[in-house]
Amino acid sequence: MNGLTITLIVIVVLIVLLVLWGVGAYNSLVDLRNRVANGWAQIDVQLKQRADLVPNLVETVKGYAGHESEVFQKVTEARARAVQAAQDGTPAERAQAEGQLGNALVNLQATAEAYPQLQANQNFMDLQNQLNQLEQKIAYARQFYNDVVQKFNTKIQSVPSNIIAGLFHFKEAQFFEAVDQDRIVPQVSFSK
Template sequence: MVIGIVIAVIVVGVAVWAVTAYNGLVALRNRVDNGWAQIDVQLKQRADLIPNIVETVKGYASHESRTLQAVTDARARAAAASTTAERAAAETQVGQALMNLLATAEAYPQLQANQNFLDLQSQLKALEDKIAYARQFYNDVVLKYNTKIQTVPSNIIAGMFHFTERGFFKVEEPDRAVPQVRF
């Protein structure tokens, strides 16, 4: 009789642990998905802002077509990306192209005095700050999620229910370089 109670308590304990571990993994996976969705919202706003910036700069710096084309091409690659990793890499290129565009724009005093350009630049800065925060949040949640599915004993449940690791939103080494502007 006592052995039966002990076995029942152990079985119930294991079942409670398994349900708790599974629910914890699901909650973290959903937070990762939510984190990416928040980044996606900010990236969409930036993508919507880019044509306005490009058109404004075009009016003042029409001979900077290579820089303007790089921004447009990077935006198109980001829109065409199909995986999180591809999208992250493409969005990093968009950020680099925008930095080059803004650095190029500094050579045009009339453009720097244009209120429309200043407003667009301010909106872009605010969006970049939001994107940076959203990336940090996403990477923090990915770290927690990946740690949970890799550590014992929750890795048992993760393996049984096919929870897979998620990638971080990284900045690639070449993209850390300061943009070079030559006239």
């Protein structure tokens, strides 16, 4: 073998290794992008279940606390905003709308606590248990989603996988973050 043949073999081996690395990096990015989409779908399922549960919860509380119309109106409006954000909102817009719904539900539950007969109602207790379970599932789904988004975004930003991400137009995903109003404890007032 002469020097030209060895040089050619080295170049071919380097090209093959580079192509294999590129394929691996691309497949890793695709896997993470799909996991982000799956995480978002899981959040979406839980949030839709919560939105579907809200009207039943409101109607049950209305039966005992019918004069608390402002609370019911706020829950209904917050649910409508959450449903609208689910249809055409970004994760940030969805997080804000869902945070408003969560705050409205906290106020609804606080209102319900003022009515001992309601607290003893089996239907209300079942709905409240379902809501609590959904809230736990939503929290887990958010955590999973945000963990995957963090891995995906890190991969997109890290050298050398950022080269593949740029070539194939991978875009960073948005976190599903609590907005500032979610961190504020809601004020509850009973006007009887």
